[in-house]
Amino acid sequence: MTFATRVRTAILEVFAETGIAPSPAGVAERLGSEVEPVLEAWDRLREGRAIVSGEDGVSIRMANPFSGIPTEHTFESAGVRYYANCAWDALGIPAALGRGGTVGSRCAHSGEPLRLEVADDGPEPCGWVFHSLVPAAHWWDDIGFT
Numbered sequence: 001m002t003f004a005t006r007v008r009t010a011i012l013e014v015f016a017e018t019g020i021a022p023s024p025a026g027v028a029e030r031l032g033s034e035v036e037p038v039l040e041a042w043d044r045l046r047e048g049r050a051i052v053s054g055e056d057g058v059s060i061r062m063a064n065p066f067s068g069i070p071t072e073h074t075f076e077s078a079g080v081r082y083y084a085n086c087a088w089d090a091l092g093i094p095a096a097l098g099r100g101g102t103v104g105s106r107c108a109h110s111g112e113p114l115r116l117e118v119a120d121d122g123p124e125p126c127g128w129v130f131h132s133l134v135p136a137a138h139w140w141d142d143i144g145f146t
């Protein structure tokens with residue numbers, strides 16, 4: 001396993017445990033490493049679109065399906081609130097964690113709050129429709145907007 005893969009795994013583990021994005025120093029400590037190699041791996045992960053940095057260039061804005069910033073799209077499970085980048089990612093978090101909980105979002109048309117129970121084997125039946133204004137082929141043109 002490459003060091004960048006170990007860094008990515010550590011990032012996702014911290015998100016899974018806490019719902020919060022780790023810092024480079026936190027990942028370095030977790031891996032028993034110095035911060036500089038972690039920052040170098042951070043750059044490779046950004047280049048490979050495995051993470052998206054915040055405006056400061058260091059914090060994590062996205063490590064799919066997790067969001068490093070609060071959003072209206074959430075998943076709550078085992079006493080932890082996770083933020084997702086979009087409604088679709090809110091359904092990706094329980095799949096990534098392998099456990100049920102409650103997805104929260106809102107209808108973009110009406111503003112109505114949406115809640116969906118997700119069991120270990122998937123979500124309850126619902127009439128939700130997911131719509132993206134941007135075709136998938138263009139998501140990375142402005143991933144923060146998408």
